[in-house]
Amino acid sequence: xxxxxxxxxxxxxxxxxxxxxxxxxxxxxxxxxxxxxxxxxxxxxxxxxxxxxxxxxxxxxxxxxxxxxxxxxxxxxxxxxxxxxxxxxxxxxxxxxxxxxxxxxxxxxxxxxxxxxxxxxxxxxxxxxxxxxxxxxxxxxxxxxxxxxxxxxxxxxxxxxxxxxxxxxxxxxxxxxxxxxxxxxxxxxxxxxxxxxxxxxxxxxxxxxxxxxxxxxxxxxxxxxxxxxxxxxxxxxxxxxxxxxxxxxxxxxxxxxxxxxxxxxxxxxxxxxxxxxxxxxxxxxxxxxxxxxxxxxxxxxxxx
Numbered sequence: 358x359x360x361x362x363x364x365x366x367x368x369x370x371x372x373x374x375x376x377x378x379x380x381x382x383x384x385x386x387x388x389x390x391x392x393x394x395x396x397x398x399x400x401x402x403x404x405x406x407x408x409x410x411x412x413x414x415x416x417x418x419x420x421x422x423x424x425x426x427x428x429x430x431x432x433x434x435x436x437x438x439x440x441x442x443x444x445x446x447x448x449x450x451x452x453x454x455x456x457x458x459x460x461x462x463x464x465x466x467x468x469x470x471x472x473x474x475x476x477x478x479x480x481x482x483x484x485x486x487x488x489x490x491x492x493x494x495x496x497x498x499x500x501x502x503x504x505x506x507x508x509x510x511x512x513x514x515x516x517x518x519x520x521x522x523x524x525x526x527x528x529x530x531x532x533x534x535x536x537x538x539x540x541x542x543x544x545x546x547x548x549x550x551x552x553x554x555x556x557x558x559x560x561x562x563x564x565x566x567x568x569x570x571x572x573x574x575x576x577x578x579x580x581x582x583x584x585x586x587x588x589x590x591x592x593x594x595x596x597x598x599x600x601x602x603x604x605x606x607x608x609x610x611x612x613x614x615x616x617x618x619x620x621x622x623x624x625x626x627x628x629x630x631x632x633x634x635x636x637x638x639x640x641x642x643x644x645x646x647x648x649x650x651x652x653x654x655x656x657x658x659x660x661x
């Protein structure tokens with residue numbers, strides 16, 4: 358009888374802790390609060406942009422979600438910051454791996470938690486080492502080589518889509534982070550504002566992009582990886598990506614938001630994709646098409 362009870366309790370424990378493998382488990386990164394000196398920030402290199410070449414993904418089976426989040430997967434409007442200081446929701450993302458330091462672009466998005474940001478998955482997870490980056494830090498409002506007075510925001514958790522994690526799939530090159538920020542009980546979005554988000558707005562979408570290109574051909578931008586630059590135009594929709602023809606943003610702009618209804622007076626807009634990769638063969642920028650259920654699930658994973 359005692360053996361039966363033991364086996365029953367063991368089975369119950371295993372059932373209790375069985376996890377849904379449809380999504381990645383958020384990772385808590387290694388972070389040294391003294392790591393990002395001014396010198397290290399200056400020497401950090403823009404992360405190499407993924408070259409897509411619109412390759413066929415034959416044999417790659419994407420992992421489908423089995424949980425219904427449809428009632429929760431709602432779009433949101435931008436959140437205007439409470440504090441009218443200079444800080445804005447778009448900034449430079451810093452990360453390190455094996456002694457090398459890199460940069461990307463990231464954004465604060467409008468969630469109930471108020472401390473969640475979005476960027477490209479390859480800015481959080483390094484496929485070469487099959488591990489998340491270390492010392493990931495966000496500098497909102499970073500411009501012309503100078504961080505905003507709000508400071509350097511550590512990342513408490515990171516998560517990327519399972520399709521990118523397991524299959525290195527460019528179509529799912531987006532991920533999220535939880536900021537380790539609390540000022541007098543307020544989350545980061547109260548000081549930076551936050552981008553709203555919308556899913557699959559369609560074809561020929563008037564769009565604003567903001568990010569930190571290093572190299573490339575963006576006009577009216579020094580393209581040095583230190584200045585927050587802006588592009589405005591139209592994206593077209595394919596089966597796999599949002600596309601901008603004849604636009605090369607070089608390195609460092611990965612993760613930058615593609616936005617609807619951008620208002621330069623408050624530095625806010627509605628995010629619907631991010632710069633993920635560059636199709637060198639056809640000379641075009643590629644942004645993923647977000648799955649609303651998976652998008653909401655990643656937010657939920659970070660805030661559990």
